[in-house]
Amino acid sequence: xxxxxxxxxxxxxxxxxxxxxxxxxxxxxxxxxxxxxxxxxxxxxxxxxxxxxxxxxxxxxxxxxxxxxxxxxxxxxxxxxxxxxxxxxxxxxxxxxxxxxxxxxxxxxxxxxxxxxxxxxxxxxxxxxxxxxxxxxxxxxxxxxxxxxxxxxxxxxxxxxxxxxxxxxxxxxxxxxxxxxxxxxxxxxxxxxxxxxxxxxxxxxxxxxxxxxxxxxxxxxxxxxxxxxxxxxxxxxxxxxxxxxxxxxxxxxxxxxxxxxxx
Ligand code: ADP
Numbered sequence: 001x002x003x004x005x006x007x008x009x010x011x012x013x014x015x016x017x018x019x020x021x022x023x024x025x026x027x028x029x030x031x032x033x034x035x036x037x038x039x040x041x042x043x044x045x046x047x048x049x050x051x052x053x054x055x056x057x058x059x060x061x062x063x064x065x066x067x068x069x070x071x072x073x074x075x076x077x078x079x080x081x082x083x084x085x086x087x088x089x090x091x092x093x094x095x096x097x098x099x100x101x102x103x104x105x106x107x108x109x110x111x112x113x114x115x116x117x118x119x120x121x122x123x124x125x126x127x128x129x130x131x132x133x134x135x136x137x138x139x140x141x142x143x144x145x146x147x148x149x150x151x152x153x154x155x156x157x158x159x160x161x162x163x164x165x166x167x168x169x170x171x172x173x174x175x176x177x178x179x180x181x182x183x184x185x186x187x188x189x190x191x192x193x194x195x196x197x198x199x200x201x202x203x204x205x206x207x208x209x210x211x212x213x214x215x216x217x218x219x220x221x222x223x224x225x226x227x228x229x230x231x232x233x234x235x236x237x238x239x240x241x242x243x244x245x246x247x248x249x250x251x252x253x254x255x256x257x258x259x260x261x262x263x
Contacts, residue, residue, distance in 0.1 A: 008146045010045070010210045011177050017080025019044045019179055019211055020065075020101070025074035025086070027060055034060050035071070036235040042180070045209040049222040049243070052232030053258060058215040061232075062182045065213070067099035078179070103178040107185045109169035111157040117144065117168050118153040121175050129176070136175070143171040147201050163194030170201055181205065183214040219263060223247055231255045 013019065018041040025038040035057045042048050050058040063069040065076070070086075077083030078101055084094050111120045121143065122136035131139075144150050147167040157165055166186060173181055186202070187195040199221050206212065206225040216222055222229055223243040230240045231250075239246060239255045247263075250256045 008142055008174075009208060011179055013044060013179060014079050015044050018042060019046075019079060021075075021077045021080075021083065022061075022065070023075045023083065025061065025064060025076075026072045027057075027064060027069060028072055034235050035064070038074070038235075038237060040230060040237070042211055042213060044179075044211050046211055046227045047206050047225050048213045049226035049229045050213065050215045050232060051217070051219070051222065051229060051258070052238075056232040057235040058232050059184050062104060062184050062213065062215060065098075065180075066102050066104045066182055067095060068104070100176075101178060102180040102182050103173035103176040104182040104184065105166075105169050105173050105186050107189050109157070109165040111165060111168060111172070113157055116154050116156055117149065117160070120157070120168060121172050124172065124176050140171070140175055143174050144168075146204075147171055161194060162190045163197045166190065166194075166198050167201055170198075170205075174205075179211060181210055181212045183212060183216070185215050185217070187216070187218060217262065219247065219259075231258065233258070 020042045022038060022040045025035050027035040038061060040048065050061065052058055060069060064071040073087040075083040075085055076098060084090055084098065115123065118137065118140055121140040122133065125131040125136040125139070126133055141150065141153065144153055147170065149164060149167055152160060152164065160168065183202070187198050190198065199218065202214070203225055226243045228240060229243050229246045230237050231246065232238065233254050239250060239252045246255065247259065250259060
């Protein structure tokens with residue numbers, strides 16, 4: 001398999017243990033306890049969807065996983081290896097290892113405005129992972145092709161539509177070849193007519209076996225791709241289950257009220 005073919009398939013890895021296990025995740029901002037003991041697991045190839053009211057802590061979970069926030073307590077482990085105690089002193093090496101497992105796609109694409117599409121995509125692999133420019137370029141081209149943007153490689157972000165920018169944001173995350181893709185409301189900043197093209201890419205990634213945790217309010221989409229849906233409220237997971245069950249027969253009153261409002 002060439003590097004270019006490689007680029008569009010998820011990295012292989014052990015499948016015995018869950019890819020990621022999070023236990024008792026806690027995070028406060030000042031006196032505000034934003035995460036109050038979150039447990040979750042995701043296996044390779046699974047898609048978890050996090051739903052819940054604004055401010056319930058969904059984004060903070062993703063940010064703690066990706067090292068953008070430092071959790072106050074809890075444990076995170078990958079591939080059944082030793083879990084890292086976040087309440088203790090986490091070594092720089094452990095932090096870097098945790099961070100490298102995942103790549104995040106933000107609500108706003110966060111592309112560098114002064115770099116072309118191709119430069120935006122290869123920047124991470126070349127600068128952070130030491131991949132050669134030639135290899136990074138070959139992979140980037142394969143990924144851009146994959147999301148229908150091959151002809152935009154030399155364009156600047158401002159020359160693209162919001163949906164195209166977000167697809168480049170996804171390619172940038174894929175180019176890092178993470179085990180886990182984290183999506184923080186990837187379509188909520190888009191005009192409604194551009195949402196479909198981004199969801200289509202996400203659906204494709206799910207079909208190809210990428211492991212993903214997605215925060216979204218697109219419940220029809222969640223129902224289609226999620227293996228498990230986690231309903232958050234006030235920093236805890238109130239209810240979790242397969243989408244067919246959780247969306248049609250939620251057990252908890254709080255879940256029912258949220259779904260009634262949003263559906
Ligand atoms: P959600 O993604 O479910 O909308 P968030 O994880 O973004 O929720 O936020 C959870 C809570 O944490 C909110 O009350 C929010 O105001 C607060 N919060 C998030 N980030 C910060 C921060 N950097 N400083 C202070 N409070 C924050």
